[in-house]
Amino acid sequence: MFNATIRVFIVDDHPLVQEGMRSLLGNEKGIELCGYAMTAQSCLGYFINNSADVILMDINLPDMNGIDLCKEIKTKYPGIMILALSTFNQGSYVTRMMENGASGYVLKNADKKELLEAIYEVNKGRTYLSFEAGQAMRKDSESGQIPVITRREKEILILIAEGLTNPEIASKLFVSPSTVDSHRKNLLAKLNVKNTAALVKFAMDHQLM
């Protein structure tokens, strides 16, 4: 299997970007575009009966966020390498994609050379971070890790951000207001913020909801 053709699958909902990829990668010797999807669902559907070596994955998909899709793919098909693509350069985003199994992170303002290099590196099982992504990640890890939020906490966080009070959230989730209050306190403690305003800001900055 030395120097075998790398089968690349693209997941991106922007036809322009798709077209750009095809145009950029289509004539490459060692690369074969084996398919593409515009949504997370159709991507998952494809891999039921097919495979690929590397997935170029946009983080902002219409039906699911890249982090969750990444996790799901890596759980089901650990052999497929994922290269995350994003317009944004949020440190926490990079970190979380990597934590969920991505092998690389490239910004969409990468050129052909960088994109190819990333694909080859990732295909070899190595990690590729574009310069800016690496910077962002380092900056992020300096300021401590991103705390892990549980499913319930996330649920409550979203309702808090919608403007619901503890009693309102409680009745919506069929639990006691005390419970909601506990979760809220845990969120404040975990994310190291001192009140609701800072909580929502932090959560939005770090894409926790």
Add this chain to the structure above:
Amino acid sequence: MFNATIRVFIVDDHPLVQEGMRSLLGNEKGIELCGYAMTAQSCLGYFINNSADVILMDINLPDMNGIDLCKEIKTKYPGIMILALSTFNQGSYVTRMMENGASGYVLKNADKKELLEAIYEVNKGRTYLSFEAGQAMRKDSESGQIPVITRREKEILILIAEGLTNPEIASKLFVSPSTVDSHRKNLLAKLNVKNTAALVKFAMDHQLM
């Protein structure tokens, strides 16, 4: 000049998108790609000695925002039609681009057909809004204009989001806590939200800080 070839100029800092455009538009009969730029500056430089019929303009450029570039181009060369391209679909953005002279707004998830249609329409001097952009604009004007936040309110909004309390903000701005409280109440009323959490969420969603 009937059915003359439309000279299209592209301004976008993403090589992938550029490549996609070239690939999509390169073989079109009635369209000629007359040039491209990755920055607002090089775009302005090009038009000193050259021209075009339509500019496909990314809104998020590294050196200048699309709204200002749009305004500058339209002032200097009113005959050039501008078609805004964006990943985002913020009503206020659409509105402001159109106000500054853009003839159309297409989301980057548009397909070839839509992109071509938009170019042809815009070239004829008509307006083209992609469906979602039109919706966003309408939604924006339905729900009353984009609420206008004063400088002081914005200042206080930012401090609220940082987790400061009214007394803390007051001492930071050398005003009375009552004043801060008034501003806070005005913010809640203006943005039509019922508490701090929803206020911060709304502000972040609408890029108010």
Add this chain to the structure above:
DNA sequence: CAGAATATCCCCTGAAAAGGGGATTTTTTG
């Protein structure tokens, strides 16, 4: 299966925010 993590629930106190009212001074702008 045992320990860890999560989710559930309760107590208390004091601080802060929300909701209502009104008022004055400064600044902006037509």
Add this chain to the structure above:
DNA sequence: CAAAAAATCCCCTTTTCAGGGGATATTCTG
């Protein structure tokens, strides 16, 4: 320059939040 807008300040009450404590089920995981 006068009206409108913005910024400043104060009163009141009720609700919600923050910070501290602790406790018991349930679920996940090594």
